[in-house]
Amino acid sequence: MNEPVILHATFTARTGEEDHAARLLAEYSKVVRQEPGNVIFDASRLRGAPDHFFVYEEYRDEAAFQAHLSHPAGRAFNTELTPLIVEPTSELTFLCRLP
Template sequence: MTCLRSIFGLALVGSVLLTVQSARADELVAGSYPGQISIAAFVTAPPGKEKEFMATFAKFTQEVRAEPGCVNFDVHQNSKISNRFFVYENFKDQAAFDQHVSAAHTKNFVQFLNSSGGVLQFENWTMVTERRAP
């Protein structure tokens, strides 16, 4: 199994995708955010720990949604491999993403992943087109 070095400087294991709409999504989408930071994260939970991961993601999602620069945070579960998750996150800009990374709830989530045997793989993307409002 491949382990990637995370932005947090910790080797994590997993392939999880979570998606959570921000409470301020309409406000943030109304503008154009060149340079918006997008993250595609994959989390793999140890087999049998799916419910524990889902409960932790639910709490983490609410905390991330409350961040001022969070455009969205969405978590998905693989329909055929129940211990695999995909998380799609967008932040208004690099400063908002940096704030997310340094937040206590993010550090706590990473600690949970490390201690539970979860694996995290992610890629950073920069939005280059304007986003249409829903």
């Protein structure tokens, strides 16, 4: 049986870039949710610290996740996001669902 790929991504927007990052992420969310193997793409900001962003993602299986990674929209998103954030890239944490 193929296991879903579940992950949590975080990043911190640079001062003054919070709203730009939020708009970019909101638009990208719409694209990812249309990918055939995407189950969930839920983007949020930390209440009280609007520079901190959290994304919960789930893909049907590893093949769907790999398709997501190779999607041109993802490369464009990351190219535009990188100069807006403190970290070199989004920090990814992969998760396993409990039975």
